[in-house]
Amino acid sequence: LNHKHRLTTFGDRGMSLEHEINKSNAYYLAKGIAVVHKKPTPISIVKVDYPKRSAAVIREAYFSKASTTDYNGVYKGHYIDFDAKETKNKTAFPLRNFHRHQVEHMRECVRQGGICFGLIKFVKTNEIYVFKATDLFSYWDAQYHGGRKSIPKKVIDQRGYKIPYRLEPLIPYLDGVNKIIHI
Amino acid sequence: LNHKHRLTTFGDRGMSLEHEINKSNAYYLAKGIAVVHKKPTPISIVKVDYPKRSAAVIREAYFSKASTTDYNGVYKGHYIDFDAKETKNKTAFPLRNFHRHQVEHMRECVRQGGICFGLIKFVKTNEIYVFKATDLFSYWDAQYHGGRKSIPKKVIDQRGYKIPYRLEPLIPYLDGVNKIIHI
Ligand SMILES: [Mg+2]
Numbered sequence: 366l367n368h369k370h371r372l373t374t375f376g377d378r379g380m381s382l383e384h385e386i387n388k389s390n391a392y393y394l395a396k397g398i399a400v401v402h403k404k405p406t407p408i409s410i411v412k413v414d415y416p417k418r419s420a421a422v423i424r425e426a427y428f429s430k431a432s433t434t435d436y437n438g439v440y441k442g443h444y445i446d447f448d449a450k451e452t453k454n455k456t457a458f459p460l461r462n463f464h465r466h467q468v469e470h471m472r473e474c475v476r477q478g479g480i481c482f483g484l485i486k487f488v489k490t491n492e493i494y495v496f497k498a499t500d501l502f503s504y505w506d507a508q509y510h511g512g513r514k515s516i517p518k519k520v521i522d523q524r525g526y527k528i529p530y531r532l533e534p535l536i537p538y539l540d541g542v543n544k545i546i547h548i
Numbered sequence: 549l550n551h552k553h554r555l556t557t558f559g560d561r562g563m564s565l566e567h568e569i570n571k572s573n574a575y576y577l578a579k580g581i582a583v584v585h586k587k588p589t590p591i592s593i594v595k596v597d598y599p600k601r602s603a604a605v606i607r608e609a610y611f612s613k614a615s616t617t618d619y620n621g622v623y624k625g626h627y628i629d630f631d632a633k634e635t636k637n638k639t640a641f642p643l644r645n646f647h648r649h650q651v652e653h654m655r656e657c658v659r660q661g662g663i664c665f666g667l668i669k670f671v672k673t674n675e676i677y678v679f680k681a682t683d684l685f686s687y688w689d690a691q692y693h694g695g696r697k698s699i700p701k702k703v704i705d706q707r708g709y710k711i712p713y714r715l716e717p718l719i720p721y722l723d724g725v726n727k728i729i730h731i
């Protein structure tokens with residue numbers, strides 16, 4: 366295996382995109398580059414047992430709808446907010462991968478001066494892009510006015526920032542964020 | 549009941565501090581002033597049932613340790629990060645109310661240019677303060693070098709920003725944040 370081949374195989378070892386991002390965030394944190402965390406999965410707890418001499422056990426709980434995106438944090442004084450999405454589609458990213466409340470949340474954050482984006486992975490080709498929320502909004506809004514229900518990959522390639530897998534961090538997505546900041 | 553009395557009773561109606569902050573955040577969000585959310589409680593899920601024709605039920609899960617503070621978001625382009633703490637102590641705020649990882653998390657965020665603070669409530673007198681993380685760090689670090697294990701209320705009153713309860717938002721803590729920003 367040559368070096369280039371080893372790098373390109375990082376993404377398809379069965380590690381989930383979430384895990385890859387968490388590893389990248391751990392690297393950024395350890396190096397003092399950025400502080401970005403995944404938010405815990407929101408659940409609503411119905412029943413908790415408190416056994417003697419051991420930890421409380423949640424016995425009944427349900428997954429509840431997230432009202433925000435999955436990741437946020439701070440980088441060079443900027444508020445960062447994003448969600449990670451995977452698609453098996455090869456030619457376009459279906460907008461149904463985003464939930465309305467996630468898009469609305471990013472809209473509010475952008476209004477406050479935050480840097481928001483989608484981290485979009487095309488799983489068939491193992492390609493990852495940072496795609497600005499403001500570009501996402503254009504397509505999102507247009508779908509309700511006769512527009513298409515997906516973003517062509519060509520557009521993502523043109524307007525987004527392709528993030529090649531690396532050794533460390535695995536997904537150097539802040540390279541894309543730097544470009545958004547300097548626009 | 550006169551108006552002033554009604555206002556001062558807001559804080560002791562049995563509403564939890566978390567609930568009061570969530571209400572305040574909902575107001576800030578609705579008015580387009582700031583986007584701040586409480587993070588979900590982190591749990592580790594062991595067992596999930598998937599009953600036919602109904603929602604997945606978590607049947608075994610445990611509370612896990614948070615690696616960050618409870619609240620973060622974006623305000624006027626600033627990254628905001630804080631935790632809310634209550635004490636029944638009347639003359640000082642015991643440092644044990646903070647967990648080490650929360651303090652370390654705020655230290656990382658401050659390094660990245662974030663605005664971090666404790667939202668400290670003295671429950672006996674119903675007083676709330678925004679207390680800058682950098683002031684907290686001084687006391688936190690000093691406790692390991694022979695310093696006291698609490699912050700005198702007098703110091704919180706002098707160096708922090710007292711946030712009187714209001715009708716809307718209930719806890720106008722961004723008034724304190726404004727002062728941190730303009731230091
Ligand atoms: Mg997600």
Ligand SMILES: [Mg+2]
Nearest residue numbers: 618631632633
């Ligand atoms: Mg807390």
